[in-house]
Amino acid sequence: MKLGLVVDLDTCVGCHACATACKQWNTSGTIGPLSDERPHGKDPSGSWLNRIHSYEVGDSPHSKTVNIPMSCMHCETADCVTVCPTGASYKREEDGIVLIDQDKCMGCNLCSWACPYGARELDPNSGTMKKCTLCVDRIYDEQLPEAERQPACVLTCPTSSRVFGDFDDPDSEVSRLTRERAGQQLMPELGYNPVNTYLPPRIPKQQDSMSVSPMQGVRQLVNRIINR
Amino acid sequence: MHPAFSVLIFTVTSGAGYGLLAWLGAGQLLGFTQTLTVNQQIVIGLMAMVLVSIGLASSTMHLANPKNAWRSFSRFRTSWLSREAVFAILLYPVAGLYAAAIFWQWSGINILAGLSMILALVTLFTTSMIYASLKTIRQWNTPMVPALFMAYALISGGVLFLAVDAFFGTLKPQLQAVVMGLVVITLALKLVYFFWQGKPQGATIQTATGFSQASVRLLDAGHSAPTFLNREFGYQVAADQLLRLRVIMTLVTFIVPLALVYCVFGGLVGAELLGLAWLIMMAGLLLERWLFFAEARHVVRLYQGEQRT
Numbered sequence: 320m321k322l323g324l325v326v327d328l329d330t331c332v333g334c335h336a337c338a339t340a341c342k343q344w345n346t347s348g349t350i351g352p353l354s355d356e357r358p359h360g361k362d363p364s365g366s367w368l369n370r371i372h373s374y375e376v377g378d379s380p381h382s383k384t385v386n387i388p389m390s391c392m393h394c395e396t397a398d399c400v401t402v403c404p405t406g407a408s409y410k411r412e413e414d415g416i417v418l419i420d421q422d423k424c425m426g427c428n429l430c431s432w433a434c435p436y437g438a439r440e441l442d443p444n445s446g447t448m449k450k451c452t453l454c455v456d457r458i459y460d461e462q463l464p465e466a467e468r469q470p471a472c473v474l475t476c477p478t479s480s481r482v483f484g485d486f487d488d489p490d491s492e493v494s495r496l497t498r499e500r501a502g503q504q505l506m507p508e509l510g511y512n513p514v515n516t517y518l519p520p521r522i523p524k525q526q527d528s529m530s531v532s533p534m535q536g537v538r539q540l541v542n543r544i545i546n547r
Numbered sequence: 548m549h550p551a552f553s554v555l556i557f558t559v560t561s562g563a564g565y566g567l568l569a570w571l572g573a574g575q576l577l578g579f580t581q582t583l584t585v586n587q588q589i590v591i592g593l594m595a596m597v598l599v600s601i602g603l604a605s606s607t608m609h610l611a612n613p614k615n616a617w618r619s620f621s622r623f624r625t626s627w628l629s630r631e632a633v634f635a636i637l638l639y640p641v642a643g644l645y646a647a648a649i650f651w652q653w654s655g656i657n658i659l660a661g662l663s664m665i666l667a668l669v670t671l672f673t674t675s676m677i678y679a680s681l682k683t684i685r686q687w688n689t690p691m692v693p694a695l696f697m698a699y700a701l702i703s704g705g706v707l708f709l710a711v712d713a714f715f716g717t718l719k720p721q722l723q724a725v726v727m728g729l730v731v732i733t734l735a736l737k738l739v740y741f742f743w744q745g746k747p748q749g750a751t752i753q754t755a756t757g758f759s760q761a762s763v764r765l766l767d768a769g770h771s772a773p774t775f776l777n778r779e780f781g782y783q784v785a786a787d788q789l790l791r792l793r794v795i796m797t798l799v800t801f802i803v804p805l806a807l808v809y810c811v812f813g814g815l816v817g818a819e820l821l822g823l824a825w826l827i828m829m830a831g832l833l834l835e836r837w838l839f840f841a842e843a844r845h846v847v848r849l850y851q852g853e854q855r856t
Binding site for chain 2: 333335338361362363364366367370371372373374375376377378384385387389398400401402403404405406407422423424425426427428429431432433434435436437440441443445446447503504505506507508509510511517519
């Protein structure tokens, strides 16, 4: 199995719900609390496993806002694992999930240096590295209804722009979406082979608004509504 | 990259220590330590190991969870940091045996001298590979980094060896010439490195976000206060300031110590100034190491809005 996420950059609205759901679930999960510094102060800081960046792509007036949520890509060539001197950082053979054994980490930061995606953050309290677990404590939990055996970020996404699945299965939804929507990896030239895949925004159909008179436009709209 | 002071101290002082030990071992093999008494050789070896130990102790200061540091010996097969830890510790018993061989004049002294020298150089190499193996930082991901780290160790260890040699009154002009030659080579390597680093190359905000055909600008980083990632990777120094520091570093690390060694070589000043030359060079190397971190730009910065690394 090669578990990972597909993120649809066409529908992601940048609401940060995935990040807060992630923090909420994982702060009481297998890797211990995700602690904060000055949570109610002027400059709150703390460890998060998922962060959302917003970009302007293209030049105005043909620009577009794109929100890119970033968490661990569970890379196939995970340098964060090979650089780890203590063996705390490891990649599971059975499903490819990259995890950190909190009992072994010595907090040297080297894995965060090796990660190009900023997926690893040092917990200010425990002094150990924290990262996305792909909600390993949810997805295999047989106490949960089957529909809920998914990462917290996927379950909470209001626009369903996050999909979880097995990339090794060609018929899974993640494989199908990657195929049909030309899903791509971020920064592929570094050679980490990230599993998480991003679906580029759909290209809107070109509409030449000037060639349609305002009245024609209204007539078309009314006809379309009536014909429904 | 954020220059952690403990790591600067670690790489500079342990580098000088390994360099000094390598010179002592080379002296045994090539015969230029024959002018030194047994006690003088042991003093040099002790100085080297004290410098190495100060460095290693300093290196543990930057660990956020040092109680697990003992586990760092366990991933020798994959991790350069683990290899460094193993070789650094392995050197102690070997250097101890070398000291015993000097003291009791064992017949196998050449083997132990050679082994100490090789282990010192191998440890230096493993330290530099921690940085050079990171594909995320193009300023570090180059074979020039291990070459430079070993060269710095050999020149700082070499000038210290000269200074101690002068203190014992057995200063050799040939050795001064060799060390001066190494300083010039190291300076040339560093200038080549600076030239290479200035070339635009590597990942850009386009490849980072996947929008390779359009301009991409950061609108919102997604957090209101600096995060771990900003603190660790977002270290920023003004470009003109960096240029100034590069010039100062080149003068202090290479030119001034080189001039001092040359003046001693030519008999213009007393040999005791070699100690001063070493101290100046060490100060310069600290600045060099600070620049090594301050100028390294991690690709995570692309996601924070930087256009290129």
